[in-house]
Amino acid sequence: MSTTIDITEETSAVAKGKAPLIATTTYSDGSKGNIKTKGAAAATAATGYKKGIAIFDFLLRLGAIVAALAAAGTMGSSEQTLPFFTQFFQFRASYDDLPTFQFFVIAMSIVGGYLVLSLPFSIVLIIRPSAVAPKMLLVALDIVALTLNTAAGGAAAAVVYLAHNGNSSANWLAICQQFGDFCQKVSGAVVASFISAVALVFLVVLSGFALRRH
Template structure:
């Protein structure tokens, strides 16, 4: 939407659309990271072995990588929730440039954090599914089906949030470059 004011052309409609899309993406990213943290943080499965008194248990807290995943997702989730008011501010004032620069800076940091957490957890999930014959690590997903389904689902939410953060950085850069 372009309108002419004096001798310059104002493109407020496109920037407002970018700001609305930014808000929706932040909300979706918040839900993805929160769901990933909750799914991983509540993962627990116990299997009986020979008798009822001897059991094998798989919990997310057994592996520090999964604990890091939960913490990273929780931090990014809180960040995305706290960035929503600034996103609303951009809808109202679509010409704001300084606050968009701040968001690009923090979005990039959160992208690094979520990438580290999801990548580390993905390596362990791969080992849980496939194992490693050379290291004599057995695949546990044949026995702990529910555990593996939940940790794999948590990874999906985290990787979706990673893609959303990339889009947010690109959208903010586009909005800044349009000025």
């Protein structure tokens, strides 16, 4: 007596072995791809985005340094003596005659010095775009520098306006008709301070965008 056992023939895929599963996903744009590959590509794109912001941050700091130091230097060298004077009277205008202009020179020098010292931190962010601590430090100090810059520029702008136009109610005469070179220098210093302030505003905004990406 013999016994016959029927063995069902396996499919070629089972006989040869199944291929390993690869996880795929479908994205909102209809494309399909490996999750690991897509994640690596997204991380690379985010790193490139942060590095681009860091490079732009560095360039803005260079521009702000030039503007801030130019403002301080121009105001600090603003002086004019009129050609007509006597033995007892000499008509002279200088920045140190006004406390507002003295504060302007000191404040813009501080802002320029801070921006110079911030360059190494900006370089660190170019090398390590994902670092959070330097970004937090820079955005806090940038806001302080922006406040100081704006205060100095606004106060000096008010005095420059009076120098150009005077104030008839307070019997303050416009001196720019006589001290033209002096007024031209202090006006240029105020404009440079506002350029520095605009650069600092962009620096704060860029830091906010960079922190939001984390």
